[in-house]
Amino acid sequence: xxxxxxxxxxxxxxxxxxxxxxxxxxxxxxxxxxxxxxxxxxxxxxxxxxxxxxxxxxxxxxxxxxxxxxxxxxxxxxxxxxxxxxxxxxxxxxxxxxxxxxxxxxxxxxxxxxxxxxxxxxxxxxxxxxxxxxxxxxxxxxxxxxxxxxxxxxxxxxxxxxxxxxxxxxxxxxxxxxxxxxxxxxxxxxxxxxxxxxxxxxxxxxxxxxxxxxxxxxxxxxxxxxxxxxxxxxxxxxxxxxxxxxxxxxxxxxxxxxxxxxxxxxxxxxxxxxxxxxxxxxxxxxxxxxxxxxxxxxxxxxxxxxxxxxxxxxxxxxxxxxxxxxxxxxxxxxxxxxxxxxxxxxxxxxxxxxxxxxxxxxxxxxxxxxxxxxxxxxxxxxxxxxxxxxxxxxxxxxxxxxxxxxxxxx
Numbered sequence: 001x002x003x004x005x006x007x008x009x010x011x012x013x014x015x016x017x018x019x020x021x022x023x024x025x026x027x028x029x030x031x032x033x034x035x036x037x038x039x040x041x042x043x044x045x046x047x048x049x050x051x052x053x054x055x056x057x058x059x060x061x062x063x064x065x066x067x068x069x070x071x072x073x074x075x076x077x078x079x080x081x082x083x084x085x086x087x088x089x090x091x092x093x094x095x096x097x098x099x100x101x102x103x104x105x106x107x108x109x110x111x112x113x114x115x116x117x118x119x120x121x122x123x124x125x126x127x128x129x130x131x132x133x134x135x136x137x138x139x140x141x142x143x144x145x146x147x148x149x150x151x152x153x154x155x156x157x158x159x160x161x162x163x164x165x166x167x168x169x170x171x172x173x174x175x176x177x178x179x180x181x182x183x184x185x186x187x188x189x190x191x192x193x194x195x196x197x198x199x200x201x202x203x204x205x206x207x208x209x210x211x212x213x214x215x216x217x218x219x220x221x222x223x224x225x226x227x228x229x230x231x232x233x234x235x236x237x238x239x240x241x242x243x244x245x246x247x248x249x250x251x252x253x254x255x256x257x258x259x260x261x262x263x264x265x266x267x268x269x270x271x272x273x274x275x276x277x278x279x280x281x282x283x284x285x286x287x288x289x290x291x292x293x294x295x296x297x298x299x300x301x302x303x304x305x306x307x308x309x310x311x312x313x314x315x316x317x318x319x320x321x322x323x324x325x326x327x328x329x330x331x332x333x334x335x336x337x338x339x340x341x342x343x344x345x346x347x348x349x350x351x352x353x354x355x356x357x358x359x360x361x362x363x364x365x366x367x368x369x370x371x372x373x374x375x376x377x378x379x380x381x382x383x384x385x386x387x388x389x390x391x392x393x394x395x396x397x398x399x400x401x402x403x404x405x406x407x408x409x410x
Contacts, residue, residue, distance in 0.1 A: 045123055046123075047120075048256075048261035049090070049092065051226070052226065053123065054227040055221065057092060057225055057256065059225075060224050060238060064254055069254060071256070072253065072256070074255050074256065076259065086252055088114075088251040089105070089112055090115045091260060092119070092221070092256070092257070094119050094260065095122065095145070097119075099151075101260055102116065102149065106150075113251055114216070115217075120221050122141075123138065146159050154215070154217070155192055156192060156193075157194075159219065160188050160189075160204055161185055162186050162202035164182070164202060166184050167201065168180065169182055171198045173207075180207075181234050182201065186206060186222075190205065195211070197209055205219065242254070332386060335383045336384050338399070339384065339399065343376075352364055362380050365406075383396060
């Protein structure tokens, strides 16, 4: 290994690159979370104005734009209203849409005309069987729940699927005469507060108006979705239907809502991160990141190498043994052994007479001490009787001093 790796432990440039990539990735993640619904193409096979699949409405949006009509794709709830311009708001809910979500869009501007196109198809994309990206492989007609329409706006509504074959029916919406091409198993609605504009073959309404309000329900989406553009005749009938509703509602253009389909831009985790009460958490995370970056950048000097757990020396062995005795709180238990070791060392170095017992040896040692100093015999008797560590250390130090004076060593 190189000396640089041994001395520093890391490459500062590598660490700076890792930190920079992490910061960029973090910012990119939040940007995608915040802006993902707004920058998404929306071609996911769903039933909304961005989808090019059979249940979508990209076909009529494109055709209306080519015809010069004003078409808008709304990704947020609009509350502003312009006196010189009014658009027909087209809502395309899914089977999972809840009534409060539709009510919020209607209440945003209660005077704006609204067309609710009910969902009909549950679709799926089978891998290997989908001709193009964004298309669907199979679809099942599923009647939507009537509770998705808020009762406060629509009253009590019943949705039915009439087992019938595709057929043309004449339609007359306030003088706008055209032929509507009903699909197979047409879906219809009925209710006490509904006025039928296009009747279904088995009763109910394919297109209905809620009372005298500019609120309309298209029960079967197959009249205007991309599936209707499978032939020129169906496409022409679908465009005439939308044009008749817009003219009847006295609007200047079309506004297709996509917030009900998950492409709204009014809610964002990025926005939540910078408004109370989450602003405190965001500031703490930013501060922690800056402190971590500062700590990594300001590190200097060689990396610390771990030392041996037990150093190689007699002093280390003695220190470890003393520390073990101290942790076990057994210091006072070694008094007798300490006195005996000091007595033996002094007697052997000074060549004490043989055959003396401990008391006689202590008296013999006392004869070699200077006048006025502590007697070895007194300390030898007192040390084993010590009651605390303080007294024990004092007497033990005195014995050590006697040995040092007599033997002239440390």
